[in-house]
Amino acid sequence: MLDVILVGFMGTGKTTVGEVLAANFRRPQIDLDAEIVAAAGKSIKQIFADSGETAFRQLETQVLQQAFAKSGILSTGGGVVESAANRKLLQQTSIPVIYLQTGPAAIFDRLKGDDGRPLVQQLGQAGLRDLWQRRAPLYQSVATHTVTTDARTPLQVSQQIQQLLSQEVVIHEI
Numbered sequence: 576m577l578d579v580i581l582v583g584f585m586g587t588g589k590t591t592v593g594e595v596l597a598a599n600f601r602r603p604q605i606d607l608d609a610e611i612v613a614a615a616g617k618s619i620k621q622i623f624a625d626s627g628e629t630a631f632r633q634l635e636t637q638v639l640q641q642a643f644a645k646s647g648i649l650s651t652g653g654g655v656v657e658s659a660a661n662r663k664l665l666q667q668t669s670i671p672v673i674y675l676q677t678g679p680a681a682i683f684d685r686l687k688g689d690d691g692r693p694l695v696q697q698l699g700q701a702g703l704r705d706l707w708q709r710r711a712p713l714y715q716s717v718a719t720h721t722v723t724t725d726a727r728t729p730l731q732v733s734q735q736i737q738q739l740l741s742q743e744v745v746i747h748e749i
């Protein structure tokens with residue numbers, strides 16, 4: 576069974592924090608982007624270039640569905656909430672869904688030199704901000720908890736998630 580699912584915009588730290596949590600809990604990390612790359616046999620940039628975003632989203636939904644049969648820490652990609660079917664899966668699960676929330680300025684700062692995210696290049700800073708505004712309520716709609724990351728290191732974010740998860744267990748035990 577999955578322990579926790581991380582959602583949030585690009586650059587909020589889902590992959591990095593997922594790695595820390597996986598190491599701390601001694602659990603596997605499942606990163607949807609890595610699963611997509613493995614399934615397609617090419618990079619995300621190349622999938623977007625060869626087949627377009629729609630094809631990428633289809634693969635993303637497939638690997639999300641498959642991930643629910645696995646164990647560990649699930650790091651999603653920022654666009655996973657674009658699909659209503661994906662949102663339904665995330666809303667219906669009993670697994671905690673943590674929204675890593677970071678403001679657009681900090682996100683752009685983290686990603687401006689990044690070459691692996693096609694949408695960062697396509698949209699630029701203003702376009703990313705618009706996408707952030709449009710997606711923010713979608714992340715809220717699937718999340719059981721929200722953790723802000725602007726002024727926190729990945730280690731601090733992980734510690735806060737661990738604290739939330741330990742409270743979660745206590746609540747279930749009561």
Ligand SMILES: Nc1ncnc2c1ncn2[C@@H]1O[C@H](COP(=O)(O)OP(=O)(O)O)[C@@H](O)[C@H]1O
Nearest residue numbers: 584585586587588589590591685724727728729
């Ligand atoms: N809390 C944080 N503070 C500062 N930089 C961060 C933080 N979390 C992640 N980063 C950096 O932001 C970039 C994107 O992180 P990543 O984990 O790939 O995000 P995501 O998977 O959400 O897109 C990386 O360079 C990472 O080191």
Ligand SMILES: O=C(O)C1=C[C@@H](OP(=O)(O)O)[C@@H](O)[C@H](O)C1
Nearest residue numbers: 584585586608652653654692693
């Ligand atoms: O937000 C998005 O639409 C995307 C986010 C990326 O994952 P990260 O959120 O891990 O960067 C990756 O799936 C792809 O570049 C598209």
Ligand SMILES: [Mg+2]
Nearest residue numbers: 589590608652
């Ligand atoms: Mg990631």
